[in-house]
Amino acid sequence: MSRTTLRAVRALAAGVLFVGVAACGEPPAPLPESTPMTASSAPTEGPEVGKTPADTLVFGHADDATKLDPADVTDGESLLATWQIFEGLTRYKAGGTEVEPALATEWSASDDGLTWTFKLRTGVKFHDGTDFNADAVVWNFNRWFDPTHPQHFADWEFEYWKSMFQGLKDETNEDGTPKSVFAGAEAVDASTVKLTLNRPSAPLLQNLAMGNFAFSSPAAVEAAGSAYGTPNGSPIAIGTGPYKVAEWMKDDRLLLETNADYWGTPPATPNLELRSIPDNTSRFLALQNGEIDGMTQLNPDNIATAQEDTNLTVTFEPPNNVGYIGFNQAKAPWDNIDCRKAVAQAIDKSAIVDTMYAGDAEPAAQMMPPSLWGYNKALTDHSFDMAGAKTSLEACLAKSTLPEKVQFYVMPVARFYFPQPKELGEYIQAQLQELGVTTEIQSPDWGTQYLPDVRDGKAELFMLGWGGDNGDPDNFLCQFFCGAESSFFSKDGQAAPPDEALATLLKEASATTDPAKRTQMYEQANQIVHDLVLAVPLVHRSPPIVFRATVTGYTASPLQHVLVGVTK
């Protein structure tokens, strides 16, 4: 052949060789024996490409943690990570919402409900070796509560503190009463802490079990400063949990290794790697391919595929959310119960669940999920009944007039309770049209406009949802109906409860500390919500979590991802 061709062939051969080296870089070897992973050592026997190491549980989630300080995060992905690293006074029982001891072994409340005494577990150390004791607990509470605390960093938000405890130190209402439920913390002795409150708060124990109120080592936060919880922090994150941080490659993976000095049952798998793979499809493919061991957030279409795949196990977590249609009763005719009832009867919730969800949802009858105590098991929902709906509509029109185009707000982006909001909105629009109610769909930008508009009372009907934070019914019902939420009754941005009697009941329930009495009150509240048709709850979504079939030991929970007991 000619010289030119020869030259070309040689070049091509070089290219092939190049690729060959790459492909041959990995000898086909069986999985090596467990290689303990430390941050600094180079691996002695590398893993096989496409398979995960035997001693590491590789879990894929959609986004990397934004920060590893639980006090300052609000997103579920960060909490997924911090659940494994940090602990608080109490924690949720695996599989449910009841509270059990964690770093506190027992507790008691004073009669007036204003002082809580916690006995702490002894012999517990933080990952950096410092002792966990009452002083550490007090230090953490003060850091969250007191804006003048040196480690209450200025640009940090501490959002969940503000939301669950309603305020920081020295913030007062117009009448001079302190905004915050919390008054102070005091170390009685090395293993006893006293928390004082400004007003009785029955959900306190549930709140304290939230991931956001887990304790960091004071020494660590002081050392790292405002870089604490970020990848360049030194240290990054120090808690008392079963796993500790080995290495964090932001937006790629977070490596956690066993805390050898953990006070409780050590984790079943020595190492945990949280890989962030934003795209649901890529993540699922990686799971099918064996490149990761488990994942959350499947595309609805992949749920059936996963269920049919014998290499995968799909588990649905008990729902902890509700998606609903709300009424703005400040706008006529939605203050008329017959009109609301008409809408409630015109919607076929079973059809919605069957066609728009892939077996990961159930129709909702109440404005809180059935997994929560306080759910009224005796209640029967308004059933889908178009004829009955039309009768109700007639009754409605006898006293009020319907606007030509009812303003119906539908969110433009998927939410975890409504994965296909646009289609759902159009379906509901079609159903209401059949009823005789014409709606106009508005979908302002979710990030900036939707919530403000709804809260300003621009909507008449609106689609929204809520995910529970702490396993307490107060977190759902009071959130909606105590009067702080202006969507249900809003005139010129001023909020008021849609029903005064209900609001009083709910506020009383949040102050009562007797659990039996509280349960009964919330059941009653749910009945009232149903009778008055204050909203139309549509679905409770049960998020699926998928593991490779060889991975066992996962307990599905509504409020957390318990990865500690999972074995490969």
Next chain:
Amino acid sequence: MLSYIVRRVLAVVPVLIGISFLTFALLHVIGNPCVALLGDHFTPDACVEIRLRYRLDDPLPVRYAHFVGRMLHGDLGNSITTKRPVVAELAEKLPATFELALAAIVLAVLAGIPLGIVAAARHNSAVDVGAMVWAMLGVSMPVFWLGLMLIYVFAFQLGWFPSLGRLPSGLTIPRWSGMYTLDALRAGDMHAFGIVLRHLALPAFALSTIPAAFIARITRSSMLEVLGQDYIRTARAKGVAERAVVARHALKNALLPLVTVIGLQTGALLSGAVLTETIFAWNGVGRWTVDAITGSDYPVVQAGVLVFAVTFVFINLIVDLSYVWLDPRIRYE
């Protein structure tokens, strides 16, 4: 020659200024900066504070000046989602994109040039036609679709390559440059180097298809044009070895448009990187920018667009400056 160099370098300046203004306009003029900077935490009170801190009520030229000033000091603001400085995140992600783009261009050159030469040497033969058809298909294929097909066939069905990511679980490479190929070599870990290449293979291949096709076509047409020239015929008639004919006379003159194309293709490469990184879960600037767009994280969108634009400008500058060596006409300008 010197004046050419100086003129080219100076010409870059207004373009850079224009780019900086466009990216400034992205956030500060067209978008609502208050809402954009606060994101979910938007309240009218927080807005007041933001307006003060970013001097949003100052006249436009003043704001632009401050923006440039901050930019030159390395401050591109903070990401709304993570609240970390954008520059820090950029430093983490840039090596990944750089590595991918470099691998793609290397593959494209290694595949395209020989193919073009062969096609030119065997003009109008089956090889020529086949090569050109392949090249045509290459530029007509959507890069994200090719990526998906590659993953399906080579990762899912055949299992030869991983489906995503830069590293498998359980492998850590001590970080030095952020480009894992270099870092593995520096650590002397050939095993890890092989694994990294394997992860790099599919995305780089997908990304390299379009540039490879362009390079092949341009090489072929340049070579054809040059090989048809009289002085080539003369050289052959004089008995110069074919290889010397091709290498010394033809190739060098054909390099000029080739280098141009490589420079221009880098722009296509950067665009394609955005799509490829999304599919292969590659932790680079492209994916970061797209996520920021869907997440309304405007400071990050700004930074991503800025980085790509500036990179492209500098690559073209280098290409232009390389003409000094390649094109004798310039030396005498």
Next chain:
Amino acid sequence: MSALDLALPPRPSPARPPLRDAVRRVRGSRLAMAGLGIIGFLTFCAVAAPWLSIQHPDADGIWSAFMRDAKQPPSLRHWMGTDKLGRDLASRIVYGARTSLLIGVTSVSLAIAVGAALGAVAGFFGRWVDAVIMRLMDIMLAFPSLLLALGIVALTGPRLLNAMLAVGIVSIPTYARIVRASVLAEVGKDYVTASRALGASPMRLLLHHVVPNALAPLIVAASLGIGTAILEAAGLGFLGLGAQPPLAEWGLMLADNRQSMTSFWWLVTCPGVAIMLTVLGFNLLGDGLRDVLDPRLRGGRR
């Protein structure tokens, strides 16, 4: 002088080929004919879509009987199978031809309209007007096209219209340069100076001399440009920033069906092949036309 100018020096204007001669040469070019064939087929599909498909693509199969047909493999009734909502894929692809042609033609028309105007102004008036306009074009060219389009869509919101606008805006510099080069090639000539001295209006000069000169490279660029526009719009649709559901657009279909790829590969293969063939058609046409209309660029052994 920039890279592109050096690589392709302004060419002397050829004698204006008689139309018949040009058409004959186009017919002789295999490339161009192949391209035209594909485009012809595509146009036919687009126009005849309602008759060719068995289902309207927007048929909302969500709460209707379509659901039981979801994700069917290719069969006699559904030549390309059905997608996750039970919609016939072949019908959606045929309707997608409409969307793609619309996208391609609209964005390129916009780009040519604005670009040609800018280029003509720059070339004709010269000096600082030229410098300003060309610098602006350079700046636009400095952004990788997809990124600039992404940026524009990020600001204006994800919609098909905005995607078309963005893709159009991004291609303006290409056409501006072509027209400017043609204008510059003519403006220096004696007859132009003479005409101007005699008082001929710039418009007349533009129309009678510049336009024919620029037409050839413009047509070539437009043909290639439509292909590029379709690719970019598909990319935007894939990222969720272009066409929105339930529109039948090929890039959007790729994004939608991606999650079913491992079990139902045809849902991903078919739209991708459709895009590829369409773009191939325009590329073939463009290449063929370039060979025919502009012999200087052909290069090859005689």
